[in-house]
Amino acid sequence: MAGKHLGETQPAEVLFERRGRLGVVTLNRPRAVNALTAGMAAAMLEQLTAWADDDGVATVLVRGAGDRGLCAGGDIVAIYQDMLAGGGATAEFWAEEYRLNALIDSYPKPYVAFMDGLVLGGGVGISAHGSVRIVTERTRTGMPETTIGFAPDVGGTFLLARSPGESGTHAALTGAHLDGADALFLGLADTFVPSGRLAELAAALESEPAEAAVGRFAEPAPPSALAQQRDWIDACYSGDDAEEILRRLRAAGAAGSGEAVEAAAAIEAKSPTAVKVALASLRRVRGLGLAEALEQEYRVGLRFLAGADFREGIRAQVVDKDRTPRWRPSTLAEVTADDVGAYFAPLGDGELQLSSKETNHV
Template sequence: MAGLPGAEQGSGHEVLFERRGHLGVVTLNRPKAVNALNAGMVAAMLDQLTAWAADDGVATILVQGAGERGLCAGGDIVAIYRDILAGGTQTAAFWQDEYSLNSLIAGYPKPYVAFMDGLVLGGGVGISAHGSLRVVTERTRTGMPETTIGFVPDVGGTWLLAKSPGEGGTHAALTGAHLSGADALFLGLADHYVPSENLSALAVALESETAEAAVVRFSQPAPPSELESQRSWIDPCYASNDAEEILRRLRTLDGDTGGEAAAATIEAKSPTAVKVTLESLRRANGLTLDEALAQEYRVGLRCLAGPDFREGIRAQVVDKDRTPRWKPATLAEVRAADVERFFAPLGDLELNLQPKETDHV
């Protein structure tokens, strides 16, 4: 979607804010980067959403992305890579704001409508899937691909995927698979399916109608979820808490199920990230979102200090040779004690979520 005329501007025009009727519109405005989030955009959204929560003239929030490629391809990992080389201090501050924003969205006192059209990855999931009315389309390609770059799902992704039916969330997290809109509905990452050609009309309706009524009016039945159709082998294979056992089970399946392909995909990821992701998902069970965000922050800071996150970004985005050299190179070499260290308390460096000033609204 194109940027909005007459919009208020934030973060060097990289995120736009506009009031239309009783609708507050947030438009991520970095279309050439598929609206990847940077620190300025996150800070601007946090401030504006906090202000709109207390504004009686705003009844509903809409979040969308500029351009035709997607809502948001995630965090700006090139910026993170440069910061890692410089010590990682700016990324830690960015995550403090980003996770505060995720928490604010999850508890937002007004309907929060997210157009999850096109690419919605990583940090894009964080600003959409915690909302109250999450809309996918036939163009949606969503997921948490962090293991591909030696990282672990964050922005509350471990919490969301841990709550998904069966072991679908475990499969999605370990493989980093891109998921369709129907898959997102199945996993609980979205609520409604609207053809992309109807999003503009839905946005107009949100200016004057109640959010729930408008979204329901434009919603249509979603096509079948391919991921849901694979539960017969996904659930038993991924039920183990041991990554090597999951691979063994996947490789014992009949060749036409997709088990061998899933195993090969997981085996190409960072072994450390795979094991820490699996442990993160298991530990997220029973946590609140804020507790899961605090856990993800601990894990994230340890990833910043380790070799695989930097190497994964280098291989996928900087040099683009697609041949990361993981350390350790195999799952067997990643010991339980190595995984445990990612979850150790941070002391004074623990996540400090910004207080939410929305309870009185």
């Protein structure tokens, strides 16, 4: 989108524009599938705060430039480079990003997210906490953090812990890419609109109330494959023991469930530490509001920054691209309860403080 910049210091990585009564946010790194940077998060936080108090803006729309997706997640190459330098910039980035996620969750105006194409990790954080979340037939979403030796963040644990049954646990541990119908089932989205009609919907939002405009373009979604797998997912993923979950998945696979076989193989390829910490994160977040969930994810994230697997996972998947990470420890059995508990220990003066500043909605 060739929109004008608001403010002389506005970075080209994200564009802001007023169209009628619509405030448009366009993530503008199409070659990187609009991967989120610290500068983009800071700019969005500033502009959304301003629009919240602007009577001329009735609705906010967030979308991605190009045709590949809204946002493929955080810029993990930048995170990798920062980890080699000590990790301080990443900690600051996450603090800003999580403040943005909290603001989106409590935004006082309709916040419409076009979750078209790839919407992964940090892309979920800037969309799935909004009040009007739209998927298409092109949507591919998910929280793939365990693949790079990390755990779901940006409020992902909060969202997936509230998905039906144990479907969110399955999505978190396997890091599976999900289609729009699965996103609707998991509670990551609300409405299905064909991708070819998004431009018309955006134009309608310039002058119409969001609810009315979206209602005119909404169509029935295809069936969710994940919803149809609830029986074995709920049976296999209940409880707090990752090793027992893996045993159940193998047993379900032996009994004829090809999907369970695939899930077991996916989990076995992930960082054992990340799998166990992700599972504990989902269990610990039950009953918390989003602000508290983000504070917990911040503690966990800083511990991953200081560990080996996060750096190794990015190296293997994105930097060297050999797809053969060397996890330490290398098995689930070697990751103790004390190891997992240490990821959730208080940070003292380094805590991220959101709970007293943010009103949650669930």
